[in-house]
Amino acid sequence: MAAVLPGRRTRTRTVVTRGCCRDASTGAVRAEGSRTGASRGPGDGRTVALVGAPNVGKSTLFNALTGARRSVGNWPGTTVEVGRGSWRLPDGERVTVLDLPGAVSLDPVSPDEELTRDLVAPAVDRPAPSDGVRGRVPGAVVLVVDAADLGRGLYLVRQVRELPQRVVLALSMMDVARRRGRAVDVAALSAAVGVPVVPVDPRRRDGLARLGEAVTDALDSAAPVPLPPPQPLPGTGGPAGEPVDEPVAVAEQIDELGVAEARFAWVADVVAASTRQCGEAGRGRADRIDRLLTSPVIGPLVFLAVMWGVFQVTTRLAAPVQEWLSTALAGPVDDGARAAVGAFGLRGSLVEGLLVDGLVAGVGTVLTFVPVMAVMFLTLAVLEDSGYLARAAVVTDRLMRSVGLPGRAFLPLVVGFGCNVPAVSATRVLPDARHRLLTTLLVPLTSCSARLTVYVLVATAVFGDAAGNVVFGLYVLSVLLVVGVGLLLRSTLLRVVGDEPLVIDLPRFQAPAPRILLSVTWGRLADFLRTAGGVIVLAVTAVWLLSAVPAPGSSGEDRTVTAGGAAATSTGSPGSGSTGVEGSAYHALASASAPVFEPAGFGDWHLTGTLLVGFVAKEAVVSSWAQTYSVQEEAAGQGAAGGALGERLRADLDRSSGGHPVPAALAFLAFFLAYTPCAATLAAQRREIGGRWTAVGVGVQLGVAWLLAVVVFQVGRLVA
Amino acid sequence: MLGRPEVPADRALRLAQLGLRPGATVVPLHRTAGGGRVVAVGDARVAVARVTLGSIPASPPTDER
Numbered sequence A: 001m002a003a004v005l006p007g008r009r010t011r012t013r014t015v016v017t018r019g020c021c022r023d024a025s026t027g028a029v030r031a032e033g034s035r036t037g038a039s040r041g042p043g044d045g046r047t048v049a050l051v052g053a054p055n056v057g058k059s060t061l062f063n064a065l066t067g068a069r070r071s072v073g074n075w076p077g078t079t080v081e082v083g084r085g086s087w088r089l090p091d092g093e094r095v096t097v098l099d100l101p102g103a104v105s106l107d108p109v110s111p112d113e114e115l116t117r118d119l120v121a122p123a124v125d126r127p128a129p130s131d132g133v134r135g136r137v138p139g140a141v142v143l144v145v146d147a148a149d150l151g152r153g154l155y156l157v158r159q160v161r162e163l164p165q166r167v168v169l170a171l172s173m174m175d176v177a178r179r180r181g182r183a184v185d186v187a188a189l190s191a192a193v194g195v196p197v198v199p200v201d202p203r204r205r206d207g208l209a210r211l212g213e214a215v216t217d218a219l220d221s222a223a224p225v226p227l228p229p230p231q232p233l234p235g236t237g238g239p240a241g242e243p244v245d246e247p248v249a250v251a252e253q254i255d256e257l258g259v260a261e262a263r264f265a266w267v268a269d270v271v272a273a274s275t276r277q278c279g280e281a282g283r284g285r286a287d288r289i290d291r292l293l294t295s296p297v298i299g300p301l302v303f304l305a306v307m308w309g310v311f312q313v314t315t316r317l318a319a320p321v322q323e324w325l326s327t328a329l330a331g332p333v334d335d336g337a338r339a340a341v342g343a344f345g346l347r348g349s350l351v352e353g354l355l356v357d358g359l360v361a362g363v364g365t366v367l368t369f370v371p372v373m374a375v376m377f378l379t380l381a382v383l384e385d386s387g388y389l390a391r392a393a394v395v396t397d398r399l400m401r402s403v404g405l406p407g408r409a410f411l412p413l414v415v416g417f418g419c420n421v422p423a424v425s426a427t428r429v430l431p432d433a434r435h436r437l438l439t440t441l442l443v444p445l446t447s448c449s450a451r452l453t454v455y456v457l458v459a460t461a462v463f464g465d466a467a468g469n470v471v472f473g474l475y476v477l478s479v480l481l482v483v484g485v486g487l488l489l490r491s492t493l494l495r496v497v498g499d500e501p502l503v504i505d506l507p508r509f510q511a512p513a514p515r516i517l518l519s520v521t522w523g524r525l526a527d528f529l530r531t532a533g534g535v536i537v538l539a540v541t542a543v544w545l546l547s548a549v550p551a552p553g554s555s556g557e558d559r560t561v562t563a564g565g566a567a568a569t570s571t572g573s574p575g576s577g578s579t580g581v582e583g584s585a586y587h588a589l590a591s592a593s594a595p596v597f598e599p600a601g602f603g604d605w606h607l608t609g610t611l612l613v614g615f616v617a618k619e620a621v622v623s624s625w626a627q628t629y630s631v632q633e634e635a636a637g638q639g640a641a642g643g644a645l646g647e648r649l650r651a652d653l654d655r656s657s658g659g660h661p662v663p664a665a666l667a668f669l670a671f672f673l674a675y676t677p678c679a680a681t682l683a684a685q686r687r688e689i690g691g692r693w694t695a696v697g698v699g700v701q702l703g704v705a706w707l708l709a710v711v712v713f714q715v716g717r718l719v720a
Numbered sequence B: 001m002l003g004r005p006e007v008p009a010d011r012a013l014r015l016a017q018l019g020l021r022p023g024a025t026v027v028p029l030h031r032t033a034g035g036g037r038v039v040a041v042g043d044a045r046v047a048v049a050r051v052t053l054g055s056i057p058a059s060p061p062t063d064e065r
Helices: A058-066 A111-120 A147-161 A174-179 A186-193 A208-219 A251-274 A284-293 A298-343 A350-367 A370-386 A388-395 A397-402 A407-416 A420-429 A433-445 A449-491 A514-548 A585-600 A605-616 A618-629 A643-656 A661-674 A679-719 B009-017 B050-054
Strands: A009-012 A029-032 A044-052 A083-088 A094-099 A138-146 A167-172 A182-184 A197-199 A275-277 A503-506 B027-031 B037-041 B044-048
Touching: A044 A058, A044 A111, A044 A147, A044 A208, A058 A083, A058 A094, A058 A138, A058 A208, A111 A138, A111 A420, A138 A147, A138 A208, A147 A167, A147 A174, A147 A182, A147 A186, A147 A251, A167 A186, A167 A208, A174 A182, A186 A197, A186 A251, A197 A208, A251 A275, A251 B009, A284 A298, A284 A388, A284 B027, A284 B037, A284 B044, A298 A350, A298 A370, A298 A388, A298 A449, A350 A514, A350 A618, A370 A388, A370 A449, A370 A514, A388 A397, A388 A407, A388 A503, A397 A407, A397 A449, A407 A420, A407 A433, A420 A433, A420 A679, A433 A449, A433 A679, A449 A514, A449 A618, A449 A643, A449 A661, A449 A679, A514 A585, A514 A605, A514 A618, A585 A605, A585 A661, A585 A679, A605 A618, A605 A643, A605 A661, A618 A643, A643 A661, A661 A679, B037 B050
Parallel strands: A044 A094, A044 A138, A138 A167, A167 A197
Antiparallel strands: A009 A029, A083 A094, A182 A275, A503 B044, B027 B037, B037 B044
């Protein structure tokens, strides 16, 4: 049966009772206030905020409601910024939905939780809104609560119910609760909490319409009467009835804990009134897996094996498709583009150089890496959605603590392996400001996916079948750099770093849902392509312009001029189809930086020029290489590993290193891994830690990268 | 059964919100790579550092549970 909320006209749905663990989970109680009521209550009536603890499925629900592709993951800290989308309610009205960072309670311990608190419970003494969201009270709050762990989610529910706020409770993970032998009586829960409760399964899109109806009703109703703030319970220092052994320092803190205990008592009452345990919990197998994944010996080995597997799959599975795309690009696509340009009478002109040798070659070359990126994003999505990454944070806790960081710092660093920009934002999950500073400085050393394109290109060209191992080695080097530079910073610039012992919630394991995996993979791939596309067009145009402009002091006569096209020269012709790049401003800039890298074995302007481009964006490096080498004509019909571009790279490495291309390639890759990731990351760092620390970070990155490259080349040359 | 943790109030509050609060019954499950432990708090599993666990007095659960 369904509950009727006191003092309210209530529409109900039939709750079918079919026996233990099934009853009451199929219905939802919708509470209605007066649709014509004068009191509209607080907040922006057309904005709905999704609020809940980490790992309860808020972002999955947000994506299901709005059709967005916000990053989701079965690990804490996936959401650190507010997501915004549009949700069409059942009555046709569109409302704005905000996806807020996960919060265990409204007592924030980190900036992401603070953001959620400020939005849900704004106060006059807090800073004014600065981002268009903070301080803007939503018209209704959808509290997402895990039905399988109701007690923990209800503490936040209690805190929100103490506010004058319209609330709908979305009950997720009902299937998990049933498997655990736990029956949740939705009607009883709704009556106990005093708000409508709707079971939802965002992964299967069940219950969304009912949630929409409940939110519509809530928005059209007055806010429910807030629950009174609880009075501190006596004897809060220990188990009930026991005296406090060691009171905390101030009475205020005792009051805070006492109030918390009163809320916990309310939570216990609600859980008792609305749930029944009618079977065994049955986590034995999950606990056995956890024991392995987090164990002192096997855990780190599994972690390394998983990471190695990711990069093997990434390089090997995608290789045939990539090769096919390369051949198509070098043949039919290039021929077609030249024919199209020729049809407009522009053959051999500057325009052909820009369009065909620049944009088509640049964008096309990056497109050949789409299979690589797709496989990598997919494998990482599997790890995220399965719940493994939180275990990885436990395994790496000791490693993190060795550099003065808590295990939770592993989470933003893992994000960095996808892209450094959101990783910098993800440092907000860390409570301690100095931990955030140190982690933000270390994020650029995590090897983002944009760097993968260059790794694969160079490694395939120089190392052939061993490319997968080389790429894996670079990721291991990335981890070692994080540790090494962390130790360096901690012993020099950041001597005082607080200690925060590990406390991390381990999300339950789950079979990754194909829909989620594909959605996450496509979302990240689209982001990569959007960023890469925009950056490539700008970078290609900039390189083309610099290549077309003679260097100061150069008459232009010393520039290589070929009548038959740039492909006939070794230097190529990025500026046009008929003139070489030597003597251009681009050549001068790249050549000026080349001597710096001679000790590292890659003091060649082709290589150093792309490092300059890579400082702006790593996505543009491969395209600028393709542009400067202008290899389309030679590449036609070649299907060798790495293609003609790879062969040119190998030849340049061979020449610049005096016949030691292997150590030179390793040195180049090491430098490429360690130096400044991109301008966007610098902007994100400046936002989080300020310009001075960002500049310090750039200096450290360049210094470490150069030193590392020189050591790798010199040692490698001796060994070889 | 847990007693009052000997940590600052804000940390004690967060531990309580994760289920590690005075009077709660938890089950230590296994050691972790960092020297801590995974404990069962009801259906949930929480990995806790050794130093934090050391700050929480614990006693065997009473019979009435």
